[in-house]
Amino acid sequence: MHLYEPVVTMFRLSLDYLGVDIADVLLPTAYERGEILSNTEELERARGIGTSL
Numbered sequence: 001m002h003l004y005e006p007v008v009t010m011f012r013l014s015l016d017y018l019g020v021d022i023a024d025v026l027l028p029t030a031y032e033r034g035e036i037l038s039n040t041e042e043l044e045r046a047r048g049i050g051t052s053l
Contacts, residue, residue, distance in 0.1 A: 008025055012025075023053055026049070
């Protein structure tokens, strides 16, 4: 089990209760400003999710 799983589960359950569908969950990590821009794999994944909506 990953450290973030309880938070994601709570988020999913809350939105399910409200009747909101979740397209997917992105959990990239970045510790410095702009660092996420070098994570091309996660950026492509985010673009893919966005274009599929």
